[in-house]
Amino acid sequence: MTTVSLDQINSPAQVRALTPRQLKELAGQLREFVLQSVSKTGGHLSSNLGTVELTIALHYVFNTPDDRIVWDVGHQSYPHKILTGRREAMAHLRQQGGISGFPKRSESEYDAFGTAHSSTSISAVLGMAVASRNLGLDRQHIAVIGDGAMTAGMAFEALNNAGVTPDVNVLVVLNDNDMSISPPVGALNHYLARLMSGRFYATAKNVGRAVLQHVPPVLELARRFEGHAKGMVSPATLFEELGFNYVGPIDGHDLDALVPTLENLRALGGLQFLHVVTKKGQGYKLAEADPVLYHGPGKFDPSVGIQKPSAPSKQTFTQVFGRWLCDMAQTDEHLVAVTPAMREGSGMVEFHKQFPHRYFDAGIAEQHAVTFAAGMACEGLKPVVAIYSTFLQRGYDQLVHDVALQNLDVTFALDRAGLVGADGATHAGNYDIAFLRCIPNMVIAAPSDENEARLLLTTCYQYPGPASVRYPRGAGCGAEVSAGLEAVAIGKGRVLREGSRIAILGFGTLVPEALKAAQSLDATMVDMRFVKPIDEQLLRQLAQTHDAFVTIEEGSIMGGAGSAVLEYFSSQELACAVLQLGLPDRFIDHGEQAALLKSLGLDALGIESAVRARFPAVQVHGKCA
Numbered sequence: 110m111t112t113v114s115l116d117q118i119n120s121p122a123q124v125r126a127l128t129p130r131q132l133k134e135l136a137g138q139l140r141e142f143v144l145q146s147v148s149k150t151g152g153h154l155s156s157n158l159g160t161v162e163l164t165i166a167l168h169y170v171f172n173t174p175d176d177r178i179v180w181d182v183g184h185q186s187y188p189h190k191i192l193t194g195r196r197e198a199m200a201h202l203r204q205q206g207g208i209s210g211f212p213k214r215s216e217s218e219y220d221a222f223g224t225a226h227s228s229t230s231i232s233a234v235l236g237m238a239v240a241s242r243n244l245g246l247d248r249q250h251i252a253v254i255g256d257g258a259m260t261a262g263m264a265f266e267a268l269n270n271a272g273v274t275p276d277v278n279v280l281v282v283l284n285d286n287d288m289s290i291s292p293p294v295g296a297l298n299h300y301l302a303r304l305m306s307g308r309f310y311a312t313a314k315n316v317g318r319a320v321l322q323h324v325p326p327v328l329e330l331a332r333r334f335e336g337h338a339k340g341m342v343s344p345a346t347l348f349e350e351l352g353f354n355y356v357g358p359i360d361g362h363d364l365d366a367l368v369p370t371l372e373n374l375r376a377l378g379g380l381q382f383l384h385v386v387t388k389k390g391q392g393y394k395l396a397e398a399d400p401v402l403y404h405g406p407g408k409f410d411p412s413v414g415i416q417k418p419s420a421p422s423k424q425t426f427t428q429v430f431g432r433w434l435c436d437m438a439q440t441d442e443h444l445v446a447v448t449p450a451m452r453e454g455s456g457m458v459e460f461h462k463q464f465p466h467r468y469f470d471a472g473i474a475e476q477h478a479v480t481f482a483a484g485m486a487c488e489g490l491k492p493v494v495a496i497y498s499t500f501l502q503r504g505y506d507q508l509v510h511d512v513a514l515q516n517l518d519v520t521f522a523l524d525r526a527g528l529v530g531a532d533g534a535t536h537a538g539n540y541d542i543a544f545l546r547c548i549p550n551m552v553i554a555a556p557s558d559e560n561e562a563r564l565l566l567t568t569c570y571q572y573p574g575p576a577s578v579r580y581p582r583g584a585g586c587g588a589e590v591s592a593g594l595e596a597v598a599i600g601k602g603r604v605l606r607e608g609s610r611i612a613i614l615g616f617g618t619l620v621p622e623a624l625k626a627a628q629s630l631d632a633t634m635v636d637m638r639f640v641k642p643i644d645e646q647l648l649r650q651l652a653q654t655h656d657a658f659v660t661i662e663e664g665s666i667m668g669g670a671g672s673a674v675l676e677y678f679s680s681q682e683l684a685c686a687v688l689q690l691g692l693p694d695r696f697i698d699h700g701e702q703a704a705l706l707k708s709l710g711l712d713a714l715g716i717e718s719a720v721r722a723r724f725p726a727v728q729v730h731g732k733c734a
């Protein structure tokens with residue numbers, strides 16, 4: 110028998126031509142390739158090591174791309190990318206101009222649906238399945254969803270809808286590795302653990318394999334659904350109650366179990382639910398031992414694993430928040446903190462350790478997290494919801510209807526505001542200023558550096574209503590952070606530099622770059638601190654002494670802080686020229702944050718030249734004539 114080589118596999122059709130033994134060889138090579146490749150580029154490692162066999166089995170059994178596979182979150186889709194013609198492109202994964210870290214329809218016909226925000230897969234495949242049914246197309250639709258992603262309400266909304274949708278082929282593959290990014294939370298996790306435990310798992314694995322070998326598959330499954338082989342499957346699981354045929358749990362690393370089971374399910378069609386058990390980090394001992402650390406590492410040497418940096422690096426905004434949270438919690442016993450499944454990314458590991466009873470991981474459930482905080486605020490607790498800007502999009506109605514409308518005292522720590530780098534457009538926090546500004550009662554703070562972040566967190570926390578503090582991924586200019594818990598006046602900016610004719614109004618962490626430009630232009634530079642309420646008094650004063658304004662923010666220009674300035678001037682019938690700098694009206698793909706900002710003209714030089722181009726008198730004379 111010939112040996113298979115991953116180098117020669119460029120499409121699933123080639124996978125389908127392999128023998129069972131060759132499929133196993135391929136799995137070994139694919140896993141090694143994923144490890145080597147991610148160690149060079151950085152990316153989501155543990156989840157991908159865990160989906161190698163499942164990916165091979167799915168492409169082997171199903172007729173992709175005609176059959177549709179939707180990868181939930183999509184952070185586990187690297188083996189799929191490699192088998193669908195993107196092996197070489199993996200060298201530029203998540204880099205500017207390179208392929209995305211998530212499935213993307215424009216990238217490949219095999220990427221049936223763009224994902225990255227979790228728990229969308231079942232809704233998407235249900236929609237596709239209805240379309241196939243209505244268009245008379247005979248195809249399969251598969252959602253691969255993790256146990257973490259399964260905790261979101263949206264996944265259950267889709268199951269609920271699917272259960273009463275006639276004549277659709279939907280296979281949900283629950284990839285249960287007993288991990289979210291952090292250890293999983295919630296009662297569903299306990300339920301899945303019960304399904305997996307004891308005799309059910311052992312029996313399904315051993316007896317199931319024997320039966321599948323000796324009994325015609327379709328017949329065997331039909332028998333099971335009639336209840337004649339109930340010892341092999343869990344009786345009346347939640348998923349069966351919702352209208353699916355539940356099969357499993359089976360070992361998701363065992364191709365001999367996966368392939369025939371999937372073949373059976375394909376033959377059956379209709380609503381199928383397959384529970385597979387995998388290990389996050391499978392095959393790389395260090396990741397198996399610490400799947401959290403290896404969830405989304407940067408570059409590392411796989412022979413030694415991730416090492417602690419030798420030199421201390423700059424403090425990130427996330428770390429500033431994490432320290433502030435612990436310090437504030439020490440002084441105020443009413444403080445409670447909520448995360449929708451992002452403990453590590455939001456800097457809450459230490460808070461969880463120190464205040465376990467005041468820490469709440471709501472699961473991947475942003476909507477619930479926001480309203481849960483609202484409920485606590487009603488009763489006198491002071492919740493801090495730490496949430497990525499992009500994920501707050503999921504909790505928008507809850508923010509408007511449950512928090513702001515009732516003017517409840519909830520503080521939102523909005524991490525990953527602005528461009529996020531390697532995750533790209535799906536994760537960019539570009540819209541929060543625009544979507545928060547229009548909500549009555551909201552206070553919106555945009556700190557310009559690390560120390561300002563601490564000051565504004567305290568200020569917003571002390572404000573007895575809904576307030577948000579937005580800060581970006583990574584470090585800022587490296588400002589020293591005071592140890593105190595001082596507050597500043599709400600809605601007041603600070604003048605950093607007095608110049609003439611042109612005033613630059615900075616909102617957030619582009620202020621240091623804008624200040625450099627202001628120096629070259631001899632412009633006034635203001636750190637506005639707040640987008641809402643905006644410092645009207647200062648704007649009025651500046652309007653009397655300046656001819657032109659420049660606003661700058663790491664957020665969408667449309668509806669952003671610059672728009673707030675324009676709205677104020679217009680309401681006062683002040684005819685000031687305003688140049689709005691920020692993020693343009695298009696999605697910005699992955700790439701290194703600083704390089705992307707530069708390419709958008711949002712570094713000091715870019716700001717300066719935009720100002721000179723718009724207000725040419727400055728260029729000629731150094732300032733407006």
Ligand SMILES: Cc1ncc(C[n+]2csc(CCOP(=O)(O)OP(=O)(O)O)c2C)c(N)n1
Pocket residue numbers: 156182184185225226227254255256257258259286288289290389449450451473500503
């Ligand atoms: C709406 C949303 N909230 C949070 C996240 C961040 N996130 C990405 S992967 C992940 C954990 C997913 O767990 P699971 O589905 O079990 O996949 P695993 O990582 O175990 O492979 C989280 C919380 C997200 N992508 N989307």
Ligand SMILES: CC(=O)[C@@H](O)[C@H](O)COP(=O)(O)O
Pocket residue numbers: 182184225290405454525529532582
């Ligand atoms: C897939 C996903 O949503 C997360 O893993 C995300 O990539 C984390 O981003 P950070 O690295 O910015 O925490």
Ligand SMILES: [Mg+2]
Pocket residue numbers: 255256257258284285286287288289
């Ligand atoms: Mg998981």
